[in-house]
Amino acid sequence: MHYLAYLWLALFTAQAGAQEPPAPAEYSQQQIKNWLIKADTYRQPFKSGELKTTLTLFKDNKQAESSSFFVQLNESGDSRVTMLDTRSKGQKVLLTESAMWLYIPRTRKAIRITPMQRLMGQASYGDVSSLSWQHEYQWDNSPVIEKLSNNTASVCFKVQATRKSATYRSINLCLEKDSLRPVNADFYLASGKLMKQAVYLSSSNSSGLIDQTKFIQPGKNNQHTMMKNTDYLEKQHKQTIFTRQGFIKK
Amino acid sequence: MPIHQQLLFLILSFFTVLSSAEPAFWDELDNRYTLASRLFTYDHSQPRGDYVNENAFLAYHSYQQWVLAWRADNQIYQAPAEDHLSAEAQFELTELSWSHSFLDSEGDLWQAGKFNLPLDPGYAFQSTAFFESTANPFDDFASSEGINMLSASLWIKNYYLTAVVALAGQDKTYQDKKQWAVIVQRDFDALSSSFIVQQYQGTNPGAGTTFTYVNGESLELHGSAFIRKGSLWLNGFHQAVPAGSNIEDSFAERDNQWLTEIVLGSVWSGLSHQFLAEWTYQQEKLAAAEVNSLYQLSNGPRPDTDNNNSPFSEEIIALYQQRYQQQYLFLQYQYSMTDHTITANSLIGQDQSALSQVKYEYLPNLDISLWLAVELTSGSGQTEFTQIPWQKRLQAGVLWKI
Numbered sequence: 001m002h003y004l005a006y007l008w009l010a011l012f013t014a015q016a017g018a019q020e021p022p023a024p025a026e027y028s029q030q031q032i033k034n035w036l037i038k039a040d041t042y043r044q045p046f047k048s049g050e051l052k053t054t055l056t057l058f059k060d061n062k063q064a065e066s067s068s069f070f071v072q073l074n075e076s077g078d079s080r081v082t083m084l085d086t087r088s089k090g091q092k093v094l095l096t097e098s099a100m101w102l103y104i105p106r107t108r109k110a111i112r113i114t115p116m117q118r119l120m121g122q123a124s125y126g127d128v129s130s131l132s133w134q135h136e137y138q139w140d141n142s143p144v145i146e147k148l149s150n151n152t153a154s155v156c157f158k159v160q161a162t163r164k165s166a167t168y169r170s171i172n173l174c175l176e177k178d179s180l181r182p183v184n185a186d187f188y189l190a191s192g193k194l195m196k197q198a199v200y201l202s203s204s205n206s207s208g209l210i211d212q213t214k215f216i217q218p219g220k221n222n223q224h225t226m227m228k229n230t231d232y233l234e235k236q237h238k239q240t241i242f243t244r245q246g247f248i249k250k
Numbered sequence: 251m252p253i254h255q256q257l258l259f260l261i262l263s264f265f266t267v268l269s270s271a272e273p274a275f276w277d278e279l280d281n282r283y284t285l286a287s288r289l290f291t292y293d294h295s296q297p298r299g300d301y302v303n304e305n306a307f308l309a310y311h312s313y314q315q316w317v318l319a320w321r322a323d324n325q326i327y328q329a330p331a332e333d334h335l336s337a338e339a340q341f342e343l344t345e346l347s348w349s350h351s352f353l354d355s356e357g358d359l360w361q362a363g364k365f366n367l368p369l370d371p372g373y374a375f376q377s378t379a380f381f382e383s384t385a386n387p388f389d390d391f392a393s394s395e396g397i398n399m400l401s402a403s404l405w406i407k408n409y410y411l412t413a414v415v416a417l418a419g420q421d422k423t424y425q426d427k428k429q430w431a432v433i434v435q436r437d438f439d440a441l442s443s444s445f446i447v448q449q450y451q452g453t454n455p456g457a458g459t460t461f462t463y464v465n466g467e468s469l470e471l472h473g474s475a476f477i478r479k480g481s482l483w484l485n486g487f488h489q490a491v492p493a494g495s496n497i498e499d500s501f502a503e504r505d506n507q508w509l510t511e512i513v514l515g516s517v518w519s520g521l522s523h524q525f526l527a528e529w530t531y532q533q534e535k536l537a538a539a540e541v542n543s544l545y546q547l548s549n550g551p552r553p554d555t556d557n558n559n560s561p562f563s564e565e566i567i568a569l570y571q572q573r574y575q576q577q578y579l580f581l582q583y584q585y586s587m588t589d590h591t592i593t594a595n596s597l598i599g600q601d602q603s604a605l606s607q608v609k610y611e612y613l614p615n616l617d618i619s620l621w622l623a624v625e626l627t628s629g630s631g632q633t634e635f636t637q638i639p640w641q642k643r644l645q646a647g648v649l650w651k652i
Contacts, residue, residue, distance in 0.1 A: 065616060087651055090282060107368070108383075113519070189467065190466055
């Protein structure tokens with residue numbers, strides 16, 4: 001009997017002494033959308049323009065191979081990627097709201113591909129062709145979690161694909177709380193499986209712009225792929241280059 | 251013009267243009283070259299005219315709106331009943347085309363010359379590929395020679411309209427026929443579609459459609475269908491068989507029918523795996539009963555390819571392009587790692603004969619590719635793919651992109 005009394009007392013004390021978790025802050029879809037719009041400006045500093053992307057695969061921290069791409073983007077979130085290296089020179093990828101197309105010069109033909117199809121190392125076609133989240137993803141209303149790491153507060157939340165051509169079904173995204181600068185991201189398949197992770201970095205001369213992304217794939221700890229963007233240029237493009245008939249043009 | 255004269259002309263013209271070029275010319279000039287070589291060994295029951303070595307040099311040049319693509323091939327072969335090797339060379343002008351947009355919005359596109367105008371989404375089978383070279387998933391170096399034509403395209407809101415006139419047909423049956431077509435392309439969300447009306451000179455017009463659809467992140471579906479009254483291809487067989495025979499009636503019946511051709515396919519992509527399946531049905535081609543009747547007409551078992559005198563003789567020469575059965579299935583599995591790719595292909599006819607290939611490719615760097623492939627034909631003695639002049643073939647190749 002004594003033991004029961006002690007147990008009851010202990011439970012009561014523990015419950016009374018426990019601190020209530022802080023109530024989750026209320027966020028609206030529009031607020032998170034604004035976060036994504038702000039976060040996108042760190043990776044894509046213009047609405048319409050072009051840039052050069054270099055993907056480098058590292059094995060055991062040694063550079064294994066490297067490939068370059070010319071990327072053109074418009075304000076609707078469409079993009080055209082032209083391969084610049086010898087093996088795939090002249091190949092082009094078009095990413096529109098509903099589809100991804102690959103043009104292979106040898107066959108003179110554009111075929112429709114799925115976002116899952118791999119480009120090089122840990123990077124997919126979608127990683128190079130899409131530098132914005134605002135057009136492709138929206139917050140899934142799950143809790144926004146605040147984290148503190150290296151004296152930097154960040155907000156982490158989950159977004160889900162709204163575009164059929166989006167490369168990933170969902171992303172766990174962490175942004176710096178004050179600046180909304182992207183810190184890292186976990187990319188998931190429709191099955192819920194973690195496909196890859198990304199860490200967002202800036203070169204010393206990039207004026208805060210995120211010009212480097214490090215991709216890591218679970219289970220491949222000795223490999224990573226670095227994506228580096230350079231030669232940013234704000235520019236308006238003809239809309240026809242973002243159509244499946246016109247993107248194969250020079 | 252002989253091959254060596256064509257080559258000389260091409261090389262001289264090219265260097266003449268280069269020597270008079272302004273510095274800006276070099277910035278806009280895009281040159282790509284591919285050098286490929288492969289060796290073969292065969293395992294078959296009797297000596298045939300086998301290729302032992304093939305070398306190909308493929309070149310692509312583009313400057314502003316001009317494209318020039320050509321290839322030179324050299325083959326070394328062992329002729330039947332000869333103990334020495336022989337060689338032959340070919341030159342092919344694959345493409346020479348000019349394209350231009352006259353509108354400021356670039357909402358139009360005009361193309362003239364020799365080129366391909368791809369429409370059909372099929373990987374192995376195509377029912378609307380009237381203006382493009384035949385797909386061949388077994389051979390990365392198959393010819394992609396274009397057709398002399400003129401096309402005009404216009405974007406009107408969400409529609410892309412194309413009118414095209416060509417001086418030749420794409421395949422062997424129609425290569426002497428002029429042709430024209432009107433094509434409308436439209437995308438509906440995740441569905442991309444095309445509609446085509448096409449006619450060869452002196453034949454009935456036909457109509458068809460194509461589609462591609464992506465579902466989720468891994469699954470692609472595609473297909474095409476075309477319908478036309480009568481068939482020149484079937485006429486060839488019709489004229490080869492005796493009047494009054496059962497099979498002659500069967501062919502005559504189809505002369506005035508609307509004949510359908512359908513292709514359905516799907517690609518599934520995973521992180522490292524890709525699986526492709528494609529099926530085709532061509533009503534103008536031969537049903538199993540018709541193939542059997544033709545065997546009987548040719549007096550018993552079919553003779554070997556080398557001295558073939560069956561009604562199929564012409565078709566067997568260009569077997570892949572002229573597949574004569576009504577139904578085929580194509581299956582492909584591909585596994586890719588960083589520098590390695592393994593591909594397995596199988597083309598299966600309705601007579602259950604098959605042409606299969608397993609290919610391993612190694613990519614040591616961005617410019618070089620090495621591969622090893624085993625190809626096998628299977629089926630009983632009277633089935634289609636045992637008529638290919640090898641039963642088992644081993645292929646080793648190297649490709650260098652310059």
